[in-house]
Amino acid sequence: MSWLAPRTLTARSLAGQFLVFQVLVVAVVLGAVAAVSVAQSTQEFREVRGQRMIAVAENLASTPIVRERYADPVASMVLAPDVDRAVALSGARLVEISGPDGVVRASSDPARVGRQVDFGPSLVVRGRAWAGDVDVAQDGTGVHSLIGQVPILSIDGAVLAVVSVSEPYPSTWQLLGGAGERLLVYLGLGAALGVLTSWLLSRRIKRHTRGLEVAEIAGLADHREALLHSIREGVVAVNTDGVITLLNDSAQELLGLEADAVGRHLDAVDLDPAVSAFLLSGDEGRDVVITTSTRVLALNRRAASTRGKRIGTVTTMRDSTELASMQGQLSSHKSVTDTLRAQTHEFANQLHTISGLVQLGEYDAVRSLVGTLTRRRAEISDAVTRHVSDPAVAALLIAKTSLAAESGVALEIDEDSHLAALDPALATDVITVLGNLIDNAVDVSEGSGRAVVRVAVNDGDGLTISVADSGPGVPDDMRESIFARGITSKPEVPGGRGIGLALVRLVSTQLGGSVRVSDGSVGGAVFDVRLPSQVSTGAAADA
Incomplete structure (x- = not known):
């Protein structure tokens, strides 16, 4: 991994980062649960204890002795038992009886007697009971407390005194403990399980990433993409x-x-x-x-x-397109070589025959044989050149006629064929297509009942080439795959088969044309190649 940046000792690993992140998530979740629990417990305390404070204050305010002695100069001593009993019954921290002016007349905390208190937003001075939050000064500090206040009213509705019962809000830990008997245990177990799960998950990530870090994984991905696409x-x-x-x-x-x-x-x-x-x-x-x-x-x-x-x-x-084209050219050269070999063999036999006749003195027979051979050669050339004006294509057909005859196959040119002179480049492509189709047709026709190959070439509407054989034909399920390299309907022979038809389709497609195979009218297969009209027209104009 030399292309990757080296790790630094201070860089935290991917697994470590994930562990820290998970622990933070667990902490946030636990904090949120705790906050919701505290908020719910606070709300519950305010609602339940607030009503309780008012009830205790109302009970104390309705006590006859309180109503009678609230204004007594020694009210703090006279009413002390009732005030202490209210504290004991309610569980409140502080119970006081104050005048409408806010001066404390009796209190569960004797040190507060005579002090001035501020009723603040309380509605008790208006003759209505009230519960809410206040800061009660105790021990020199203000304690946030929940207070319930009830007025002592005269017959005409005037406020004579105020009874206050207050209780400090519990601490956060007290609220959490009061939210549920085992809430702190559950939070602790949740934190422990969250940390353990995060640690196991970080180990799994590290194992599946082969110990690689983020920068290294990104480097691997970039390197892979660069290699694959270059x-x-x-x-x-x-x-x-x-x-x-x-x-x-x-x-x-x-x-x-x-x-x-x-x-x-x-x-x-x-x-x-x-x-x-x-x-x-x-x-x-x-x-x-x-x-x-x-x-x-x-x-x-x-x-x-x-x-x-x-x-x-x-x-x-x-x-391998260029390689296949070169192979096609080599195949054409081999075809020419085979044709020359066949003609050499034929000429050698004819020369031996002429030599023997000369030695025997049969000069009339020599003249007759030479005339027959000349006429036969002229007939083959005339049968081709009468329909095909391009010299390269005509030479190919003449050579293929002799080669097919050596294999016992008759090569015939359709009487309706016509081909004008072609551009040299197009003539080369036509020779490749026509030569491969003829070779393929001769191979499958050899040994058939009437071994014949019929060739039709026409440049009237575009350029069409048709080669029909007398072989067994092409099965329907092979009529597309037969044009793929290495696919053939013929028996395997040394050197392999299938390249000829592949080249035919390749060349035809490159020229903008097409090739298809169908059944012949009297058996065998017919291969039809169609090239667009601009191909032959452009070739004729160049010629």
């Missing part, structure tokens, strides 16, 4: 469900796909059927050459697995 070979990864999981730039170009093909099933993208079938097949570990409509691709498929579990396949591909 190599010349195409790379396609497909998972076990047939969904494309990876597609680099070269593969997109070779297969004619867009980047959005990633994540889609092979059947849902515009992919050549032969390539799609290969990607879904079980072929692994060997090179397979497939010809699409525009390219010749060499593919190799390997299984991909992790920790012993198969996760899909990875297919690499190379563009």
Whole structure:
């Protein structure tokens, strides 16, 4: 991992960061639970104890002795038993009896007698009972307390005195403890379990990330993307469900796909059927050459697995179009060589015959044989050149006629054929197409009942080439796959088969045309190649 930045000792690991984050989350959750619990307990204390304070104050205010002696100069001593009893019954911290002017006349805290109190927002001076929050001064400090106040009224409704019963708010810990008998235990257990779970989860993350940190994982991803998209070979990864999981730039170009093909099933993208079938097949570990409509691709498929579990396949591909074209040219040269060999063999036999006749003195027979051979050669040349004006194509047909005859197959030119002179580049492509179709037709026709191959070439409406054979024909289920490299309807022979028809489709497609196969009228197969009119028109204009 030399391309990754080295770790620093002070940098916290990914697992450590996750642990701290989780602990913080647990702490926040526990704090929120505690806050809600405290708020609920405070609200409950205010509602329940507030009513209790008012009830105690009302009870004390209604006591006859309080109503009679509240204004007595020694009221603090006379009413002390009743005040202390109110404290004992209510559990309040402070019980006081004050005058309307706020001066304390009796109190459970004798030190407060004679002090001035501020009723604040209380409505008790208006003759109404009131409960609320106040700060009660005790021991030199203000204690936030809940207080209930009830007025002592005269017959005419005037406020004679005020009875106050107050109790300090409990502390946060007291509120938490009062919220539930085991709330603190539950919070502690929750915190412990949260920390433990966070620690285990951080360990699991560290194990699954192979101990890599965030920067290293990002570096690996960037490095992987750079490698995959910069190599010349195409790379396609497909998972076990047939969904494309990876597609680099070269593969997109070779297969004619867009980047959005990633994540889609092979059947849902515009992919050549032969390539799609290969990607879904079980072929692994060997090179397979497939010809699409525009390219010749060499593919190799390997299984991909992790920790012993198969996760899909990875297919690499190379563009072999130029190589296939060169092979087609070599095939054409081989065809010419075979033709010359056949003609050499034929001429050798004829020369031996002439030599023997000369030695025997049969000069009339020599003249007759030479005349017959000349006429036969002239007939073959005339049968071709009468319909085909392009010299390269005509030479090919003449040579193929002799080569087919050596195999016992008659090569016939359709009487309606017509081909004007072509541009040299187009003539080369036509020779490739026509030569491969004729070779294929001769091979399948050899040994048939009436071994014949019929060729039709016409440049009237575009450029059409038709080659019919007397062979067994092409099965319906092979009429598309037969044009893929390595696919053939013929028996296997040394050197392999299938390249000829692949080149025919490749060349035809590159010229903007098409090729198809159908059944012949008297058996065998018919291969029809159609090229657009601008091809032949442009060639004729150049000529």
